[in-house]
Amino acid sequence: MTIIEVQKKYSTQAKCLKLLEQLRWGKVVKCTYCGSTKTNRQKSEQTRHTCKNCKRSFSVFVDTIFEDTRLPLPKWFVVITMMLNSKSGISAKEIQRNIGGSYKTSYYTAMRVRIGMLIKSTQLNGMIEMDESYFGGKARKMEKGEDNEANLSTATLKRGRGTNKVSVAGMVQRKGMVKTKLIDKLTKRNLLFMLKTYAKQENSILITDGFRSYKDLDNYIDRLEINHKKSFSKGIVHINTIEGFWSYVKNGIKGSYKSISKKYLPFYLVEYEWKFNNRNYRGDEFEKFLKNALNQEKELEYWKAKDSKEVREVAYGN
Numbered sequence: 001m002t003i004i005e006v007q008k009k010y011s012t013q014a015k016c017l018k019l020l021e022q023l024r025w026g027k028v029v030k031c032t033y034c035g036s037t038k039t040n041r042q043k044s045e046q047t048r049h050t051c052k053n054c055k056r057s058f059s060v061f062v063d064t065i066f067e068d069t070r071l072p073l074p075k076w077f078v079v080i081t082m083m084l085n086s087k088s089g090i091s092a093k094e095i096q097r098n099i100g101g102s103y104k105t106s107y108y109t110a111m112r113v114r115i116g117m118l119i120k121s122t123q124l125n126g127m128i129e130m131d132e133s134y135f136g137g138k139a140r141k142m143e144k145g146e147d148n149e150a151n152l153s154t155a156t157l158k159r160g161r162g163t164n165k166v167s168v169a170g171m172v173q174r175k176g177m178v179k180t181k182l183i184d185k186l187t188k189r190n191l192l193f194m195l196k197t198y199a200k201q202e203n204s205i206l207i208t209d210g211f212r213s214y215k216d217l218d219n220y221i222d223r224l225e226i227n228h229k230k231s232f233s234k235g236i237v238h239i240n241t242i243e244g245f246w247s248y249v250k251n252g253i254k255g256s257y258k259s260i261s262k263k264y265l266p267f268y269l270v271e272y273e274w275k276f277n278n279r280n281y282r283g284d285e286f287e288k289f290l291k292n293a294l295n296q297e298k299e300l301e302y303w304k305a306k307d308s309k310e311v312r313e314v315a316y317g318n
């Protein structure tokens with residue numbers, strides 16, 4: 001949807017609220033605490049419902065990115081639309097120029113939108129390219145195809161020496177979805193964990209370069225390897241898709257956000273994953289996003305738990 005369409009269709013708090021309730025609960029309001037469908041809408045405050053079963057009061061915002069927000073929903077919807085429609089990311093400064101208010105509000109709202117972009121159920125299969133990339137800092141660029149431990153430890157050492165270089169592993173299914181993960185040490189164990197979490201073992205073929213830790217995955221999954229010292233593709237054996245994704249992310253960050261610290265990088269990766277994964281989506285991406293965002297309870301907990309205070313700060317601005 002365009003910003004004009006969104007503003008026209010969801011011009012008031014009540015209209016926005018109606019959509020959120022519909023997308024989260026369907027026709028029957030459900031208590032967010034006990035799941036009971038016996039509820040009443042409060043007369044004094046239209047956003048709140050009272051549960052007849054557990055007697056608690058709740059709104060559609062509970063456990064979602066909208067929790068405790070003071071920004072009016074029509075403005076939220078504009079921010080979401082701007083972020084969905086931007087091809088390579090949009091800075092909080094630019095959002096602020098469009099919706100007014102403080103920079104802080106724009107920043108935290110955008111961060112929450114990124115949480116809402118997290119896709120929970122990624123299961124890749126078929127031809128899957130796996131590769132790693134390094135973000136931030138000015139450490140030595142990894143030579144592609146170098147497949148010795150020394151290379152890995154150099155990277156680790158460089159990071160340990162006070163640069164803020166961060167390694168991110170990524171997997172992409174050909175003509176399918178992408179999934180990335182910040183991994184401090186690119187060991188067999190960590191990569192295997194990622195592979196097991198996000199890809200199907202059966203009927204899948206992994207394609208990587210000659211990096212040592214990928215060789216160690218051979219016991220788990222069928223793997224093809226491209227030797228970058230010799231060539232960059234051999235028919236279907238290449239990792240061009242995931243490398244294309246890395247440059248998309250890096251150009252986007254450079255263009256829109258300048259630089260991002262390690263702590264916040266996952267939020268931005270989620271945003272680029274969403275954009276990449278929905279690049280061919282022909283339905284209503286706005287509603288798709290809201291549906292996804294309203295079902296993010298566990299992931300919100302995950303962000304909170306991981307680094308509770310800081311992440312709460314990032315996500316909620318308090």
Ligand SMILES: [Zn+2]
Nearest residue numbers: 031034051054
């Ligand atoms: Zn209840």
